[in-house]
Amino acid sequence: MNKSIEAGNTSKRTFDKGTTRSYQNEKWFVRIALAPILLLFGVFAFLPIAWSLLLSFYDYSPLSNHAVFIGIRNYALLFQDAVFLKSLWVTFKFVGITVISNILITLVIASAIYAIRIQWLKNLFRTLFFLPAIAPLAGTAIVWTTILNYDSGLFNVILGQLHIAPVHWLSDPKYALLSVIMMTLWADIGYNIVLFIAGRDSIADMYYEAAILDGANRWHLFFFVTLPLLRRTMLFVTITTVISYFQAFPQFQIMTKGEPFNETRVLALNIYDQAFSNSNMGYASAMATIFLIIILIVTLIQFRLGRSSWEQ
Amino acid sequence: MQRKSPWLDSIVLVFLIVTAVAMMVPYLWMVVSSFKSNMDIMSGQGSFFPNHPTLEGYFTVFEDAPFVKWMWNSAISAVIITIITLFTSALAGYVFAKHQFKGKRILFMLILATMMIPFQVIMIPTYLITARLGLIDHLAAIILPNLVSSYGVFLAKQFIEDIPQDLLDAARIDGAGELRLMIRIIAPLILPMLSALGIFTFMNAWNNYLWPLIVLNDTDHMTVPLALVYFNGTHVINYNVVMSAAVLITLPVMIVFLIFQKQFIKGLTMTGMK
Structure with missing residues (x-):
């Protein structure tokens, strides 16, 4: 280039x-x-960007309309703020679980679709899995809220048919984050399925032919040919998925509002609430700065890992 | 190439059919629920199918809410954003790919760097700027900050760089101005990339939730996703109404997707855009 x-x-x-x-x-x-x-x-x-950094050193509320310089006090307060620390933990938990499940699920489904020999069937499946990805996430979140409703939701209706006690999907601390993860995966796996299918398409047949001559079976082919050669796609998919999940917002704001007991208060939601519900914009900006630093570090680490494994 | 194994093929097929059906369940739920009557919901016995299917929900949507207005707000702002973003991306891409000027490298790097910035990091100052411009509760508030795309500039530059310089030089000798050159020669050559960028810009604008949530409070000025959530708050129990609205909102996007599916998938794999 x-x-x-x-x-x-x-x-x-x-x-x-x-x-x-x-x-x-x-x-x-x-x-x-x-x-x-x-x-x-x-x-x-x-x-x-510059304003946000600057604002994080001020005590500023748009209501009182005058800003007081307080140095690094916002940052000092952040690390004593139990809600903030919890939201950091919840964010990493959400991103970690969702990204790993996303990649495993999409890799399996993409491989399955790739194995289909009939072209129109292949396209049909790809379309079906992709459909949820194009709907507005806010709408999807509302549909899922009714599905997970305690009294009338689909999940509890099914549990009732099976004579299992209903579950407070969105208000039980054990299930709330899990419910949002489920919804996020449903809404989002289509993208990565398409990318993995395209990645698999670009692997030349000769690698497989050579491996088969050497006596490789299906599993060998998948683990020793497909996976290593999908590395570029994998790196790209992982980075974009991680970044987009760090920023996940509508599902949390609509489905759980961060409750119960802040079990679903991810950083993105916490920043929004502090800035626009509590009018605590200086404090929220300090949080945003930490958020930016986390995203930069995570991206850098992934690039490093990705690069070193290419070069070997 | 691989040994055929009908047994394994059928397992794969069954697996895909089961998961695909499971994927469709929420959509099915949405459509079926939209036909439930208030009676079905009030009766308290949750069931999948409505006992008395009606169009009550759909009527309520159009009676209780400025639904058509919401659709119009979303459509007009998404169209404006898409057209102008395509233009600014192609223009900036052309300048960065084929022209030399002082500070080019650093400017391009700065624009690229903004790609790494999550929206939550800049939303507070962006809100303050928008408020100072007096745009709160105007559609302009959601249009103006979205007229340029750093990823669009990056993509356009990549694709325009591949256009042979001789072609441009020849057109210049024939007396074509720079703008004409861009529209007549460059734009057609990068059309696949532009259509991919266009589709995704439109989708992102149409589906955007966070930014409209911050700057649009007035029901009349809301865009569709925001209005749907607002509507959900006012019809908590009668979820047939909200499901009807959800169907009405999802349907056009689906139709558009099914029509442009090929370009869509191609664009996704070509640009990696989301």
């Missing part, structure tokens, strides 16, 4: 020397084209 950039540059330069007028035109084009775009990035991306 770098090569093509350099090639482009040199040919451009020789061309520019010849026609100064068009060079002037180009310069103006660059300025006029970039100005509005950079303005939008500036106002809605660069400025908020």
Whole structure:
């Protein structure tokens, strides 16, 4: 890719020397084209990042409308805040369980779909598993709230038919997070199934032919050919899934509101509540900064792990 | 290539059929519940199918709520966001791929870096800025911050770089201006990438929940996902009404998806976008 950039540059330069007028035109084009775009990035991306960092050192509520500089007190308070510490724990628990189950489930389903020999059937299954992924997550969360309802929900109706005691899916501390995880997986596995099928498609047949000549069976093929060669797809899928689950918000805000006993109060919800329900924007910004640092570190670690395993 | 084993094939097929049916259950529940009558729900004996199927739920949606208005709000803002984002992404991608200027590398890196920033990190200042611009409760509040996409710029740059320089030089010698060059020559060449970007930008705008939740409080100005949740709060017991609204909201997205399925899947695997 770098090569093509350099090639482009040199040919451009020789061309520019010849026609100064068009060079002037180009310069103006660059300025006029970039100005509005950079303005939008500036106002809605660069400025908020800087502002957020700054705000985390202030005690600020939009209601009182004046900010008091308090240094690192927000950060000091954060680490004594039991709710914040719990929300950190809940976030990692949610992301960990959901990402691992997501990858295992999607890998199995993608392999199963790939093994189907009839093309239209293959496409049908892919479509069916993908459908939930396109619906608005907020709508899905509401549908699942009624499914998990204690009195009239589908799950408890089924349990009743089987003569099993009904469960408080969304208000029992043992089940609440699990329920949200279930809903998230239902709504989200379609993406990774499609990506894994595409990844499997791009593995050349010759690897399998060579392995079969060496006497490999189906399991050998999966573990020693498919999995290692899916590494790139796997790295990409893991990183994007981890990042998107760290930011999961609608399902928590709609289904459990962080309850019971903060068992489902993930960081994303905690930041929102502090900023917009409690008008505690300085404190929420400090939380957001910690959130950013966590995401950066997690992404970096994954890139490192991914890279070292490629190079070997 | 692999040895055929009809036995294993049927196990795989049965496994897929069972899981696919299980995946469809929530949709089935949504549709079936939308036809329940208030009586069915009040009777207290939960059952899967309605005893007296009616359209009560659907009527209530249109009577009690500015449902058409919500759809319009969502549609118009998503369309504007999509069209302008496609334009700004292609334009910036073209500038970064084929033009030289001071500070290009650093600017591009800065734009790329914003891709790593979760929205929760910038939502507070973005809200304060939007409030200062006087846009709270206006559709402009959800449109304006979403007119540029760092991922869109990145994708466009990648794809435009592959266009041979000679082609552009030839067009310039023929007297084409830069903007014309972009629209007439570059845009058609990167059309598959643009359509993928367009589909996903539209979907994200249509489905966005968090940002509208922050800046839109007035029921008349709400977008669909937000309104659905608000509506859910006012019809807690009669969930047939909310399920009817959910069906009405999910249906158009599904139809659009089934029509554009091929481009959609191709776009997903080409760009890795979500």
